[in-house]
Amino acid sequence: MFKKILIANRGEIACRIMKTARRMGIATVAVYSDADRTAVHVAMADEAVHIGPAQANRSYLLADRIIAACKQTGAEAVHPGYGFLSENASFCKALEAEGIVFIGPKVKAIEAMGDKITSKTIAANAGVSTVPGHMGLIADADEAVKIAGEIGYPVMIKASAGGGGKGMRIAWTDAEAREGFDRSKSEAASSFGDDRIFIEKFVEEPRHIEIQILADAAGNTLYLNERECSIQRRNQKVIEEAPSPFLDAATRKAMGEQSVALARAVDYQSAGTVEFIVDKNRNFYFLEMNTRLQVEHPVTELITGIDLVEEMIRIAAGETLAMTQAEIGIDGWAIESRVYAENPYRGFLPSTGRLTRYRPPEEGQRADGTIVRNDTGVEEGSAISMFYDPMIAKLCTWGRTRETAIDAMAEALDTFVVGGIEHNVPFVTAIMRHPRWRSGDITTGFIAEEYPDGFQSVHPDAETLSRMAIAATLVERLRVRRPVGVEARRLSNVIPVADHFTRVIVLGDDRRTVSLMEAEDHVRVSVDGSKPVTADLDWRPGALTATLTLADRADTWRVDPVTSGLRMRGAGLDAQLKIYPEHIAPLARLMPEKVPADMSKxxxxxxxxxxxxxxxxxxxxxxxxxxxxxxxxxxxxxxxxxxxxxxxxxxxxxxxxxxxxxxxxxxxx
Missing domain, CATH: 2.40.50.100 (RNA polymerase II/Efflux pump adaptor protein, barrel-sandwich hybrid domain)
Structure with missing residues (x-):
């Protein structure tokens, strides 16, 4: 076994690999750019080597810098994570020439599967079902339009060396095919240094389902069931789950066996993923094979109990797989939400800056048996740079059933505090509560279909608004009056006996009048004169979240003071509530509203x-x-x-x- 490995990556995947290496007793080496000098993965490693400026093409993408770092530290092997040099055959050859082990597949498999045109030919020859399309090189936009017309719209225009949604466009017309070809070609050249483009039929009502495989040098090849990654935006995965709610046992077996056949056709060794598009009738078609660890690998680990990073390291060290296909099962259900630094209210535009608040939910097993896992490479104070992928974390939950896993994810997202930058937590939280998602009736068009005009904060329904108004009033009570014992968490422990407190809560045209009636050991609340009920608030001044327990139901919101009120976020909602004393509320209607500047010019x-x-x-x-x-x-x-x-x-x-x-x-x- 290796004594020391270098992780040729950054962020959450570098940290995730280091956790497994540490558990295996293997020392780790981090590499870092100028922008990552104080990054979490640098502090986490046993050693760290600076490799260049912030731009990836001047640091993380330079094979000679990585090799020099290996020589400097004595690292025997390199784990590439995903992205950067993870599927770069030239990098693998250079490592091999220096006697350094690449923790991943051999060059033959990377070259064969790294070219989408070649990979589809190999897949077809191996008996794998493939999508109809034109696999030859396309000279220009005119030829692209001609080919698209012959295949029949809609078509998918894709970069041969692509991945991660880059260099990919869907075209429904000649004009879109022409523009899509130009944009995909340019994007492919800048992202991969390879501008070759191919076109294939776009499968309507598709689901994106992939098979995880493991293979060792002795020829043992297994499939570890599937992940469904249909919740995508601009071909970039947002939410993944394992297993798929759509597959039956027969389809799973057929997809798994075809994936194994493809892996054997290229003498695959290591962990890899075979991606398929699946139509509404469970017909499946090969998309590509990713010759690396996938971003969404944690959900497979959660339902199989197999550490994929450990298996990759052991295979690279020459060990054989210790399990058989018959031993690979499906235990429960796992969900992954990708937490990105992007603004869901402005078309998901990237957001950069410093994390002034970063409080992820606590990891581990909960009282109800569900499990929370958070793979991250940031901490409070970390900077989100424009030079790299905007991912903050991968939040995963596991439950015995899909419903319990989703409920656990919704609860975990509600307690996930991110401040200083915009983020997509409200968006993924809203999806967790979306009836169509919860039913499993999803396709890769889910986001475009359910949010055709973009994502906007949902206005709370009547009951939810009343609960938010109650929580806001209880928070306001503690904010305006801080009695002795303020460190106590429960409102009933800090409010004096026989006190009364009333506030008017306003959200747009809706308002609620909330009255608190405080007794010695509890607080009762009334909304708009309704019958008082007992409420409990888990919050203290300065806390970032507040949990209201009312009628045996608990709701958690992120709470932040704003002018004349409180911003409350949770359950996919983002609302700025105005809080007024009763005598002030009528006057608030007379206040002029600030009109945004006209930027249409x-x-x-x-x-x-x-x-x-x-x-x-x-x-x-x-x-x-x-x-x-x-x-x-x-x-x-x-x-x-x-x-x-x-x-x-x-x-x-x-x-x-x-x-x-x-x-x-x-x-x-």
Missing amino acids: FLISPMPATVMSLLVATGEEVFEGQPLAIIEAMKMENVLRAERSGKVETIAVAEGDSLAVDDVIMEFA
């Missing part, structure tokens, strides 16, 4: 980004929907379009310029 940057292309010139007439500029952020290209027709008066930036959020790109007459 400007094209502004929706995110921190780099200007890739300016598609119009000063003085040019533009029409609604016309592409105006292309910007790149976090390795993704975004086309900015005109929201109305007009004339370009000034252009404030040049190609190559860096942009901050809301920077003006151009102004219209």
Whole structure:
């Protein structure tokens, strides 16, 4: 077994690999860029080596820097995690030439499966079901339009060397095929250094289901059941689960056996994933094989009890698998939510900055038997950089059934505190409570279909608003009056006897009048004159969350003071409640509302980004929907379009310029 390994990655996956290595008694080496000098994975490792500037192509993507770090520290092997150099055959060859072990598959498998055109040919020859399409190289946009018409719309335009949703577009018309080809080709060149494109039929009402495999050098190859990854946004996975609520035993077996056949066809060794698209009739088609550890691997670990990182290390060290296919079972259900630094209320635009608050839910087994796991590479005070993927954490829950796992996830998300940057916790929390998600009736179009106009905070229903109003009033009571014993957590322990307190809670056009009637050992509340009921609030001044227990039901919200009220977030809701004394509430109606400035004359940057292309010139007439500029952020290209027709008066930036959020790109007459 190895004595020391280097992790050629950063963030949560570097930390996750180090946890397993530490448990196995293996020393670890971290590598870091200028931006990651104080990162969690650096502090967690036994040794750390600086490898360059913040830009990935000047640090984490430089094989010679990684190899030099191995030589400097005496690391015998390299685990690449995912992304960066994890599927780079040249890197593997360079390691092999230096006598350093790559903890992953051999070069043959990486080369064969890394090219989507080649991989589909191999898959077909191995008896794996494949999607109809054109696997040859496509010269230009005109040829792309011709091929798309022959296949029949809709089609998927994909980068041959792609992954992670980059270099991928769906086209429904000739115009979309033309633009999709140009954008995919450009994005593929900048992300992978390979601009080859292919086109295949887009399967409607699809589900994205993948099979986890393990294979050793002795030829033992197993499938560890499936994960469903259908909840996606722009082809980027958001929520994953294992097993799939859609597959039956026969389909699972067929997909697993085809995945094993493909792995054997390329002499696969290590952990890998075979991805399929599955239609509504459970017909399945090969998409690609990822020759690395997947982001969503924890859900497979939770239902099988197998540590995939440990198995990868043991296989790389020459050991054979200790289990058989018959021993691979499915124990319970696991859900993973990817927590991203992005603003769900502004089209999921990336958010950068420092985490002023970071309080994830406590990991481990709960009293009800459910399990919470949080894979993360940040802590309070960490910076979210524009140079890397915006993932903050992967929150996972396990339960005996899908329903209990989902309920555990909803509860864990409600207690997940992230401050200082925008994040998608409200969005994934809303999905956990969405009836269609809970029923399992999902496709890869779920987000586009259920949130066609983007995600907006849901207005609470009448009962929920009343409960929020009660919690807000109880919080306000403690905020305005801090008696002796304020360190106690329960409201009934800190409020004097025979006291009364009333507040009017306003949210938009809705209002609730909440009255507290305090006795010696409890507090009773009345909403709009209703019959008083006993309530209990778990909160103290300065706490980040508040839990209201009322009628044997507990609700947890993130609470933050705002002007004249409280911002409460939880259960997919994000509401700013105004809190007024009774005599002030009528006057509040008379206060003028601040009207946002009119920005319709400007094209502004929706995110921190780099200007890739300016598609119009000063003085040019533009029409609604016309592409105006292309910007790149976090390795993704975004086309900015005109929201109305007009004339370009000034252009404030040049190609190559860096942009901050809301920077003006151009102004219209």
